[in-house]
Amino acid sequence: MAPPPSQSCRRRLQLMAAFVFVSGLLLIQPAGAAEYVVGDGSTPNGWDTGTNYASWAQTHSFAAGDVLVFEYVKSQHNVYEVTEAAYRSCDVSGAGDVLATYGTGYDKVRLAEARAYWFICQIPGHCMGGMKLAVNVSAGPPGGGVPASPSLPSAPSSSAPGGCRSLVAWGALVVLIASFGQLCWAS
Ligand SMILES: [Cu+2]
Numbered sequence: 002m003a004p005p006p007s008q009s010c011r012r013r014l015q016l017m018a019a020f021v022f023v024s025g026l027l028l029i030q031p032a033g034a035a036e037y038v039v040g041d042g043s044t045p046n047g048w049d050t051g052t053n054y055a056s057w058a059q060t061h062s063f064a065a066g067d068v069l070v071f072e073y074v075k076s077q078h079n080v081y082e083v084t085e086a087a088y089r090s091c092d093v094s095g096a097g098d099v100l101a102t103y104g105t106g107y108d109k110v111r112l113a114e115a116r117a118y119w120f121i122c123q124i125p126g127h128c129m130g131g132m133k134l135a136v137n138v139s140a141g142p143p144g145g146g147v148p149a150s151p152s153l154p155s156a157p158s159s160s161a162p163g164g165c166r167s168l169v170a171w172g173a174l175v176v177l178i179a180s181f182g183q184l185c186w187a188s
Contacts, residue, residue: 034066034141036109039134048073048080050127054134065115065141073122075106078132081123082110088119088135091128115140 040047040057048071071080080103087098102123103110112118115138122132 034068035064036068036070037061037063038070038072040072042072046073047071048078048122048132050122050130050132053131058134058136061136063112063136063138065112065138067112067138067141069110069112069120069136071103071108071110071120073106075104078122078124078127079104080108080110081121083119083121085117085119085135088121088133091121091133093121093123112136112138114138 038047040049040052040054073080081093081099082101082103083093084098084100087093087095093099101110110118110120118136118138120134120136121128124132
């Protein structure tokens with residue numbers, strides 16, 4: 002015997018509600034800026050002398066507004082943002098070579114602009130040993146306050162801003178569940 006229509010409808014609505022809830026969780030995720038732990042903490046601390054940061058950087062794509070988190074033993078390492086020349090030579094003795102310095106052992110560095118960033122550890126020998134990181138930051142979605150640079154490729158996929166995209170998706174879900182509800186009350 003088939004259950005009365007109202008009961009199967011309620012079951013369908015419950016499924017829809019669950020679906021909407023899960024979709025909502027998924028939609029919230031890409032809106033904000035991403036945080037990347039440098040080296041992914043593959044070693045006790047992500048920022049150290051035993052990691053290939055060229056490989057690490059290649060497996061990630063960075064957008065303006067994203068944040069790099071440097072985790073390391075404070076007494077053993079530090080983080081210097083430097084020029085490309087200083088990054089290549091590991092020599093920061095020149096005027097203007099150092100753009101910023103960090104040394105807390107847990108440094109959050111915001112990649113505010115769509116450009117290349119270069120970081121090294123300034124403890125003698127560490128940069129030469131490979132403790133250096135170069136990242137290319139692409140233009141992020143509007144809202145980060147960063148104008149898109151014409152010399153850099155803009156963000157792929159949709160041209161709609163993230164916030165607008167999720168708004169449209171939310172609207173579609175609301176319409177979907179409303180029409181389901183109508184079907185139920187009609188039957
Ligand atoms: Cu170091």
